[in-house]
Amino acid sequence: MSEDLLVDPQTLREQVRDKYREVAVDPHRTFHFHTGRHLAARLGYERDAVDALPDRAVESFAGVGNPFSLRRLEPGERVVDVGSGAGFDSFIAADQVTDTGRVVGVDMTQEMLTKSRETAAALGYTHVEFREGLAESLPVEDGWADAVVSNGVINLCADKQAVFTDIRRVLEPGGWLQFADIANGRPVPPEALRDIDLWTG
């Protein structure tokens, strides 16, 4: 592990997988964060777009903001969703880019990938696919994307510089990074920053 990193990336990944596996298979239990349609409304997602999605596409949504609030995607754009989870933001993106565009969701949790793929099939979305991979090494070719979206994922990555560097790699020149994440207004004590259990809850 790099001396610059606060926690071990692989250990953190395992903890994140454990947490979000639960969100995939048991989304209605109580977590330390909100989930589902209530959360989407709280974060200002367009109601019509959310209402159009089936419950299974929304119930495991656990984002922290609205990555489409500062820029709406355009029809025909190619989009990568980093940490796509059960696919909620990928499906919102798919509606915005229409079937002339393309969306690739990337996630490392098998239960999330299974759920998002089954939902895409149920919706008949042929312009959305979900790939297994890590935010630090996206399974996407150089310069492919017009836009990269992400929601509440990068704060859960130990090496944020590696994540942003790989996002730049997959973006075409002039492409957009639009993501939502948490930030703290008060400093967190150094010992807390190195407490891996606090990263996921």
Add this chain to the structure above:
Amino acid sequence: MLEDIGFVDVQIGPAADTFGGATGEEKARAFEVYGYAFLARNPG
């Protein structure tokens, strides 16, 4: 960090009370944790 990596035209949206009413609210309030939307462009 975004600008250090080479992104330009960075914008940050207003704070969202992501954890309000959730069981994680107390911890979030302690460190003023909110959700934000970020927008940045890969230079052409």
